[in-house]
Amino acid sequence: xxxxxxxxxxxxxxxxxxxxxxxxxxxxxxxxxxxxxxxxxxxxxxxxxxxxxxxxxxxxxxxxxxxxxxxxxxxxxxxxxxxxxxxxxxxxxxxxxxxxxxxxxxxxxxxxxxxxxxxxxxxxxxxxxxxxxxxxxxxxxxxxxxxxxxxxxxxxxxxxxxxxxxxxxxxxxxxxxxxxxxxxxxxxxxxxxxxxxxxxxxxxxxxxxxxxxxxxxxxxxxxxx
Amino acid sequence: xxxxxxxxxxxxxxxxxxxxxxxxxxxxxxxxxxxxxxxxxxxxxxxxxxxxxxxxxxxxxxxxxxxxxxxxxxxxxxxxxxxxxxxxxxxxxxxxxxxxxxxxxxxxxxxxxxxxxxxxxxxxxxxxxxxxxxxxxxxxxxxxxxxxxxxxxxxxxxxxxxxxxxxxxxxxxxxxxxxxxxxxxxxxxxxxxxxxxxxxxxxxxxxxxxxxxxxxxxxxxxxxx
DNA sequence: CAAGAAACGGAGGAACTATCTCGACTTCCA
DNA sequence: TGGAAGTCGAGATAGTTCCTCCGTTTCTTG
Numbered sequence: 001x002x003x004x005x006x007x008x009x010x011x012x013x014x015x016x017x018x019x020x021x022x023x024x025x026x027x028x029x030x031x032x033x034x035x036x037x038x039x040x041x042x043x044x045x046x047x048x049x050x051x052x053x054x055x056x057x058x059x060x061x062x063x064x065x066x067x068x069x070x071x072x073x074x075x076x077x078x079x080x081x082x083x084x085x086x087x088x089x090x091x092x093x094x095x096x097x098x099x100x101x102x103x104x105x106x107x108x109x110x111x112x113x114x115x116x117x118x119x120x121x122x123x124x125x126x127x128x129x130x131x132x133x134x135x136x137x138x139x140x141x142x143x144x145x146x147x148x149x150x151x152x153x154x155x156x157x158x159x160x161x162x163x164x165x166x167x168x169x170x171x172x173x174x175x176x177x178x179x180x181x182x183x184x185x186x187x188x189x190x191x192x193x194x195x196x197x198x199x200x201x202x203x204x205x206x207x208x209x210x211x212x213x214x215x216x217x218x219x220x221x222x223x224x225x
Numbered sequence: 226x227x228x229x230x231x232x233x234x235x236x237x238x239x240x241x242x243x244x245x246x247x248x249x250x251x252x253x254x255x256x257x258x259x260x261x262x263x264x265x266x267x268x269x270x271x272x273x274x275x276x277x278x279x280x281x282x283x284x285x286x287x288x289x290x291x292x293x294x295x296x297x298x299x300x301x302x303x304x305x306x307x308x309x310x311x312x313x314x315x316x317x318x319x320x321x322x323x324x325x326x327x328x329x330x331x332x333x334x335x336x337x338x339x340x341x342x343x344x345x346x347x348x349x350x351x352x353x354x355x356x357x358x359x360x361x362x363x364x365x366x367x368x369x370x371x372x373x374x375x376x377x378x379x380x381x382x383x384x385x386x387x388x389x390x391x392x393x394x395x396x397x398x399x400x401x402x403x404x405x406x407x408x409x410x411x412x413x414x415x416x417x418x419x420x421x422x423x424x425x426x427x428x429x430x431x432x433x434x435x436x437x438x439x440x441x442x443x444x445x446x447x448x449x450x
Numbered sequence: 451c452a453a454g455a456a457a458c459g460g461a462g463g464a465a466c467t468a469t470c471t472c473g474a475c476t477t478c479c480a
Numbered sequence: 481t482g483g484a485a486g487t488c489g490a491g492a493t494a495g496t497t498c499c500t501c502c503g504t505t506t507c508t509t510g
Binding site for chain 2: 484485486487488489
């Protein structure tokens with residue numbers, strides 16, 4: 001053959017069939033494992049979950065960083081899109097709420113993503129880039145809601161990461177016990193962000209009861225040892 | 226035994242003078258080190274900070290757990306007292322606010338205390354006890370504020386730990402950059418907890434600016450690896 | 451179909467890190 | 481001044497995790 005390059009993918013060497021299949025498996029496994037156990041999951045975890053040996057993982061990815069990078073490349077960018085989607089909504093308040101909600105859903109569904117966003121010592125490069133992309137859109141989201149008289153006038157763009165961090169703590173804490181619990185506290189926070197209101201917005205999820213609270217405390221780990 | 230037991234201290238053997246002095250140093254050092262670096266600080270850290278060898282620390286405390294236990298025994302109990310203090314206030318809302326505020330100050334001042342409260346795998350025993358003590362008082366604090374018409378009627382006692390957790394995340398995150406930043410978000414949350422309100426309570430601390438945000442993100446570590 | 455290139459598996463090497471021990475030495479006290 | 485109590489800190493011990501290495505297996509191609 002001479003040289004048709006239809007999809008134009010710089011592919012120096014096509015992968016062998018089994019290698020291709022294993023690569024897919026590894027990516028899938030890594031996605032699941034990092035999503036459920038966080039970035040602290042080991043390469044052995046990933047390999048085992050994929051049904052391959054560690055060596056096979058290291059044949060495709062020079063190290064853990066590289067695997068993580070490959071995995072989360074697009075997912076991080078997707079967050080910025082969420083903000084733009086919010087801006088596309090007609091109602092400014094709804095736009096703000098839907099962004100916060102969907103960003104938290106992303107955190108809830110993927111523990112690895114959450115850690116990537118808030119831990120240093122991972123892909124700061126990529127994350128910083130995403131934050132820079134997001135900042136003006138979030139600012140706009142706030143500005144629009146404020147102009148419409150929905151939002152209190154003393155919150156600013158840089159408050160958003162902190163609000164996400166705060167609610168992200170609830171996400172992590174209650175993940176096992178009541179995965180939607182964060183919606184309860186998001187509602188409270190949103191009521192706190194309003195310019196004014198009469199009645200409180202009804203809370204959408206019941207509070208933890210004491211046994212649940214105990215269970216959650218028991219499972220909760222941060223940076224101990 | 227026959228002796229008078231005013232403070233009732235069961236002291237089988239009086240410590241040698243130098244040992245006494247070293248014990249004090251160790252306790253002081255441990256207090257500081259755990260407060261600033263968290264419970265992850267090593268025994269070597271503590272010993273070095275106290276100006277003694279590790280062996281000396283282990284002469285007094287069989288292991289790290291025991292040292293931590295001895296250190297935080299009273300401080301945890303003090304938290305329950307904060308709740309009772311809040312109940313002693315005339316104004317129900319002020320009582321609630323002052324409790325939350327002071328509990329967060331405690332978290333901000335002592336990283337070790339914060340970890341003890343929210344991490345499992347440490348003195349669950351003691352912490353559980355403290356929580357059991359605190360629960361009814363916090364319930365009362367909520368109940369009283371609700372009866373006075375200040376508090377939204379769908380929050381419950383078990384919401385308090387989650388609110389503290391949430392704001393505790395801000396405390397940790399911004400400790401180095403803006404140690405009082407949590408007050409900003411506490412204000413938002415409190416506005417969200419009100420039964421109704423007109424204007425928003427002015428935020429007491431400026432938002433982080435972008436460089437501060439970057440600095441905080443850079444210093445922030447959770448359970449990575 | 452056979453030869454050789456590519457890929458695989460997973461034990462274990464290497465590097466950390468942190469807790470706790472132990473025995474030689476020092477200090478206090480009666 | 482004798483000996484009990486105390487001190488020191490190097491390193492034994494144990495637990496992790498990343499990543500390498502190479503004998504073996506699987507694919508592809510001529």
